[in-house]
Amino acid sequence: MLTTTISRMQSLITPRFLFSPMSTKATPLAFNLLYLASKSIFFSKTQNPISSLPLKPVMISVKPSDFRIQTRCVHSKSSRSTSSGEIHVIVGPMFSGKTTTLLRRVQAEINDGRNVAIIKSNKDDRYGLDSVVTHDGIKLPCCAMPNLSSFRQKFGQDAYDQLDVIGIDEAQFFEDLYDFCHDVADHEGKTVIVAGLDGDYLRRSFGSVLDIIPLADSVTKLSARCEICGKRAFFTLRKTEETQTELIGGADVYMPVCRQHYVTGQVAVEAARMLLESQKLQCNSCV
Numbered sequence: 562m563l564t565t566t567i568s569r570m571q572s573l574i575t576p577r578f579l580f581s582p583m584s585t586k587a588t589p590l591a592f593n594l595l596y597l598a599s600k601s602i603f604f605s606k607t608q609n610p611i612s613s614l615p616l617k618p619v620m621i622s623v624k625p626s627d628f629r630i631q632t633r634c635v636h637s638k639s640s641r642s643t644s645s646g647e648i649h650v651i652v653g654p655m656f657s658g659k660t661t662t663l664l665r666r667v668q669a670e671i672n673d674g675r676n677v678a679i680i681k682s683n684k685d686d687r688y689g690l691d692s693v694v695t696h697d698g699i700k701l702p703c704c705a706m707p708n709l710s711s712f713r714q715k716f717g718q719d720a721y722d723q724l725d726v727i728g729i730d731e732a733q734f735f736e737d738l739y740d741f742c743h744d745v746a747d748h749e750g751k752t753v754i755v756a757g758l759d760g761d762y763l764r765r766s767f768g769s770v771l772d773i774i775p776l777a778d779s780v781t782k783l784s785a786r787c788e789i790c791g792k793r794a795f796f797t798l799r800k801t802e803e804t805q806t807e808l809i810g811g812a813d814v815y816m817p818v819c820r821q822h823y824v825t826g827q828v829a830v831e832a833a834r835m836l837l838e839s840q841k842l843q844c845n846s847c848v
């Protein structure tokens with residue numbers, strides 16, 4: 562099995578939705594919402610992005626008065642003003658379905674009539690910056706941010722106030738995750754659904770994801786399938802020689818593995834790294 566692992570390693574080491582009656586006049590608020598809607602940041606109950614791709618923007622036109630009424634009326638199950646917030650955390654290795662689970666939960670909230678926005682880190686630009694995309698290609702529009710504290714300003718205060726649920730993907734990349742979740746759930750009564758890696762490729766705690774566990778209502782740890790033996794995989798193995806903690810990539814750089822194949826895989830990767838290092842040194846001394 563170790564031989565299989567080594568050969569695999571070496572081959573890779575080379576190198577709001579708003580339920581709103583249509584109104585005829587657009588106000589600044591309406592423009593703002595229309596802008597957001599056209600950027601597909603708000604989601605509509607009538608959209609079903611998970612089953613119908615690509616997404617089409619929802620065209621919404623509202624007067625501020627319509628909007629206020631709509632978010633409090635019987636058609637909306639918005640609970641922000643009446644109940645406290647919640648924090649739900651989804652963790653696991655890469656390819657375990659964290660983003661898929663986040664999108665499913667977000668879609669359920671949308672179906673329940675809540676106003677939802679998704680944020681992801683702008684560090685991960687693999688699929689562009691305006692969508693959260695799973696490894697299977699399922700996607701929802703999102704807001705890509707360098708940090709969470711500037712989200713309110715970017716989204717617009719009025720629009721932000723209407724949000725019931727905020728989904729966060731790639732949470733390990735947000736340094737201000739703890740403060741944001743704390744404020745949003747405890748003081749603003751919104752629900753935060755957080756998806757991220759609990760551990761990095763060395764199985765060290767990644768970013769602030771584990772710090773928010775004591776704040777959370779629920780924690781879901783997902784598993785993937787070990788790429789070598791097919792058993793449940795709880796860890797992410799990095800197949801390349803890079804050693805920095807943050808390294809954006811997909812199946813080209815990472816694979817999900819079980820405990821046994823994490824251990825043997827790490828040995829193989831380390832051996833390959835050392836070999837590469839010694840070759841580099843030899844090369845340098847030739848020059």
Ligand SMILES: Nc1ncnc2c1ncn2[C@@H]1O[C@H](COP(=O)(O)OP(=O)(O)O)[C@@H](O)[C@H]1O
Nearest residue numbers: 654655656657658659660661694695696697812
């Ligand atoms: N080694 C792999 N390479 C590419 N896709 C994979 C691999 N293993 C699993 N997948 C797919 O990725 C899906 C999960 O994707 P996603 O929700 O984006 O996971 P995560 O956010 O945890 O990385 C799985 O349902 C599976 O179809």
Ligand SMILES: Cc1cn([C@H]2C[C@H](O)[C@@H](COP(=O)(O)O)O2)c(=O)[nH]c1=O
Nearest residue numbers: 655656685761762797806807808809810
């Ligand atoms: C293990 C590990 C991962 N990353 C990066 C690689 C990807 O860009 C994301 C994780 O994406 P996913 O939605 O969970 O598939 O994180 C990293 O930078 N460092 C690591 O150690």
Ligand SMILES: [Zn+2]
Nearest residue numbers: 787790819822
């Ligand atoms: Zn395995």
